[in-house]
Amino acid sequence: MEYAKRCKNLEEIFDFWSHIKKIREKLPCQIDGIVVSVNSNDLFVRLGFVGKAPRGAIAFKFPAEQATSMVEGIKVQVGRTGVLTPVANIRPVNIGGTIVSHATLHNEDEIRKKDIRIGDTVIVQRAGDVIPEVVEVLKRLRPKKTKEFNMPRKCPVCESDVVREKGEVGHYCQNKKCFAVEKEKIIHFVSKKAFNVDGLGEKIVGQLIDGGLISGAVDIFLLTKDDLEPLERFAEKSASNLIEAVNNSKIISLPRFLFSLGIRHIGEQTVYDIAQIFQKNNVIKKPSDLLKAADGMAIDDWLFIRDIGPISAKSIASWFADENNRNFLNRLTESGIIIESPKASAVKIKKLLGKTFVLTGELSSFTREEAQDFIRSLGGNVSSSVSEKTDYVVTGENPGIKYEKARKIGVKIIDEKEFRKLVKFKAQK
Template identity: 40%
Template structure:
């Protein structure tokens, strides 16, 4: 990344954070060169930048002219400054590229005015941007505000409304998640939105479908939430074909044909068959994820094969797989089979809170799993706890407590753990 200085006038060890990007003109030149060479062009600068940083050839990375904006340090005040703004000025003085369009605001109205001032002007910048980051300037106040398990409380990102594109809604399918939640998904005629091709978008739940009055055959407007996640935001009613029918939520799971149920107070329908293949695949994928048991080599396609071949009926069966089982599957050779078995064995060393998150208890995310693990100490401690006792734990409400107890009372959960 050529915009980083090779030397700085400060002898102290320094670690900075920033965002790497590709300028519009450099992206256009890269695509022009690829087109001339008969290669496929890239969809957008954001994805191209992310892919470039994963390349192993540093010369190839350098040729793509990536740039960076530095925006701070891994943790607050590391150079004796009292504020974020002072730190940014110091970094600028050292030769680091920092945004020249930053501003210190004294009131919320000034912040809102700044956001509004860039709503259209942002399109004139030499790089793509979808929003503005707002931070508390004082490091002392940042420290007092602290962070959640996912993000600091002293910073937030404002995202401008994404530009929508019209396309045809060809079909509405039901997708079954790992907890059985049945989500309607719009199957669309492919359309380019915010630089990438979109062919599917979530419709969230039945209430949302009814509120927007979405019907098969409609021309719908597709946007990307935060310029990332595709969603259907509306219908072009004047283009609705005659005879387009109100969509009805199916009564049965499309995978296992079990009746779908909607519990009181819930917006979503659910498949309650824990042996449903779609749920099994989702549970195994969640179990193997990097933030859970971190089982390298256990991807979506392999999981589908394991479930379809009835080699795995739930996550516990993963640890009974043999070398011969894996060698009988597509694209699994000796090396990949041995590596997966080694990764499974290594995953047994994961701490209790990660196991608790990995097994997929409804309403128990990574943070709540940590809270529970700290409070009860062990699996035996969790098994011994009542709903009332779990409710007393800070950040654990009635819904979570009941979900945990119900999960542990199932016979299949006892076998798993």
């Protein structure tokens, strides 16, 4: 294999590390180092673990790429949940072959802790993460008369009040219709794990909003070819392609639909559990059917769902109580959204209900995401780490450390063929 090597001594490991470090920019994904592992499974198991870390393998990371620059300004961006994120505009600087002119400051606590001010000379880092960040301020170089940064009290987009809620690090815009909030919501709504509308990315969403064609997610389903054609970048063909993609997305599974709503604290795993509870007690064929399903849930009922704690229970309950959201669901129903019935796979659902899977290695007939979708759609749960609670570890080509851990603690290990049988998946062709 191109990106793995059997090394005989430390020197060879260092050479391989340098080689990968040199070619890392050309790899299809971002990496922050290599893993050095003993190549005997028996030895690996015998070496055991220190806490969670196996003694038989170690991460050998590349140094984070850093550069010095100056903070020219701090602006505040508004995200999908209405959270305000401060971002430093820095003097453009080359870090590892990329020109960086922005660095995230995460939140107010982070800025206080690092004491970052406009005019400061700072060390900026680009690590495995794509978003560069400010690591440290070089205080000796600080100009006179700098001021501490404060989060704005009003939303930079819509000027509504900004509130930092108890127990949260983030500040939130209180206007539920805030333009930026709405835009981020739409982008999330059509994204891959939600409505998955082909060809409707961030840029096009921005263009449609700027063109006054949409102001909320429902408007997407009301677009016509004639609306789109006059827009820049939209020839007749691409306009009809987008309309077709929108129409194709109108039939959606309940978990995906729940995820598309972007309810704060409700993640992509939890939506499957909520969907099961909803569908067990209700017939859900259209978005507005969720209202009745949710109204039948007391706070305690939410808490009963796996991975839902008091904060997420409150979040989801108040989402469904909000008049704007209730209208939103009704309008989605009017625009023809259909929620798929899970009946066809009801028998299988019981089969994997409550089972926890861990995936390791590459599968040949699924992408990682597809395999996860499969498991979740059959009632199973996907976890990223192996523990006593794991029911199955599915191994593909080149399985990683999870495989060894599973062997060690005696979790059932199945290969791809067995997995396909389990989920009754027939490979195409």
